Amino acid sequence: MEVPLFKADLSPEDKKAVLEVLDRGYLSNGPKLIDFEKKISDYTGAPYAIGTNSGTSALHLAVKALGLKEGDEVITSSFSFIASSNCLLMEGVKPVFVDIDEKTYNLNHNLIEKKINSKTKAILPIDLLGHPVDMDEILKISKKYCLPVLEDSCEALGSKYKGEIVGKKSTVATFGFFPNKQITTGEGGMIITSDNNIAKLCKSLRAHGRNDLDDWLYHDKLGYNYKLDEMSAALGASQMNRIEEILENRKSVANKYMKKIANLEEIILPYEEDYSDRSWFAFVITLKKNKRSEVMDYLKKSKIGCRDYFAPIHLQSFYKEKFGYKEGDLPITEEISKKTLALPFWGSMNDNEIDYVVKKLKEGLKNGSF
Numbered sequence: 001m002e003v004p005l006f007k008a009d010l011s012p013e014d015k016k017a018v019l020e021v022l023d024r025g026y027l028s029n030g031p032k033l034i035d036f037e038k039k040i041s042d043y044t045g046a047p048y049a050i051g052t053n054s055g056t057s058a059l060h061l062a063v064k065a066l067g068l069k070e071g072d073e074v075i076t077s078s079f080s081f082i083a084s085s086n087c088l089l090m091e092g093v094k095p096v097f098v099d100i101d102e103k104t105y106n107l108n109h110n111l112i113e114k115k116i117n118s119k120t121k122a123i124l125p126i127d128l129l130g131h132p133v134d135m136d137e138i139l140k141i142s143k144k145y146c147l148p149v150l151e152d153s154c155e156a157l158g159s160k161y162k163g164e165i166v167g168k169k170s171t172v173a174t175f176g177f178f179p180n181k182q183i184t185t186g187e188g189g190m191i192i193t194s195d196n197n198i199a200k201l202c203k204s205l206r207a208h209g210r211n212d213l214d215d216w217l218y219h220d221k222l223g224y225n226y227k228l229d230e231m232s233a234a235l236g237a238s239q240m241n242r243i244e245e246i247l248e249n250r251k252s253v254a255n256k257y258m259k260k261i262a263n264l265e266e267i268i269l270p271y272e273e274d275y276s277d278r279s280w281f282a283f284v285i286t287l288k289k290n291k292r293s294e295v296m297d298y299l300k301k302s303k304i305g306c307r308d309y310f311a312p313i314h315l316q317s318f319y320k321e322k323f324g325y326k327e328g329d330l331p332i333t334e335e336i337s338k339k340t341l342a343l344p345f346w347g348s349m350n351d352n353e354i355d356y357v358v359k360k361l362k363e364g365l366k367n368g369s370f
């Protein structure tokens with residue numbers, strides 16, 4: 001049997017929605033994007049939703065719209081996918097990392113205040129692996145120091161914090177729709193905000209910096225081509241029609257994994273705070289003492305996809321060169337990042353596939369023991 005790391009859950013209706021766009025021949029700047037944006041806005045409760053061609057471009061536009069620039073600093077976490085910090089480097093902004101909480105793996109909000117100085121211009125928390133950050137605590141700091149919050153929710157569409165869908169409470173938040181995400185558009189992303197000016201600026205910046213009147217050939221600022229095409233938007237809108245079902249399916253697969261590996265002494269299961277109702281992005285376990293590379297080699301030999309989510313951003317070569325970050329700067333991030341292991345995960349994974357992964361994981365843990 002072969003089990004990939006992830007698969008997109010595509011229904012016949014999803015495929016039909018894309019084909020309809022192709023049949024009509026209206027492939028960009030059309031009604032599907034407006035429909036998709038409205039669905040995300042209704043679902044998250046944020047008044048404005050702006051579709052983009054990736055989660056990374058959504059983050060980049062959010063950074064621009066907040067006016068962040070060369071010389072500014074933003075407090076964030078190093079334990080994430082690299083795009084959540086790269087978006088800052090794109091504008092010459094320095095990411096200042098705080099260590100993570102050892103249970104949720106999200107940035108530890110207790111460490112933020114110590115890093116705030118006159119250059120600090122925003123906080124960029126990440127709802128890592130779909131687990132929401134403790135937003136009330138972050139908002140307290142944001143209010144005290146008048147710092148906007150850019151929430152990277154690229155892995156957390158549908159996650160709830162204290163009963164509310166994440167994203168809306170932040171100054172601006174972003175979602176990503178790569179095929180391993182809760183819903184997919186192939187490549188794609190979305191910005192949400194309650195701030196009319198941010199929304200207007202993001203809309204202009206994603207379309208070459210077009211002026212307020214949306215005149216096709218008149219540009220009042222440097223912009224980009226970060227637009228989401230109609231095929232992708234139609235797929236996203238179709239997936240949003242069954243978002244609850246998609247999230248339920250993913251939760252059910254996660255719960256099956258949990259039950260089947262709960263008694264394995266060698267691992268720590270994904271943790272969830274009381275305030276969280278997580279929307280599952282990936283299923284990531286933590287190995288207590290086993291050698292991860294050996295376990296991964298065994299899984300890969302058994303044709304099972306797996307990945308070492310995440311390598312610390314501050315230890316990526318160009319971050320070390322540019323900012324002088326080094327081993328030992330973020331002890332918890334560095335320790336956890338050596339032990340985490342993402343197992344195959346998607347919403348329509350069947351019991352045979354789950355059982356095969358669990359069986360091979362158990363064998364791999366035996367082989368990989370010290």
Ligand SMILES: Cc1ncc(COP(=O)(O)O)c(C=O)c1O
Nearest residue numbers: 054055056081083084154176178
């Ligand atoms: C936390 C996080 N931020 C940003 C991104 C970037 O999204 P994309 O791959 O759509 O550019 C991703 C996705 O892969 C992510 O996991």
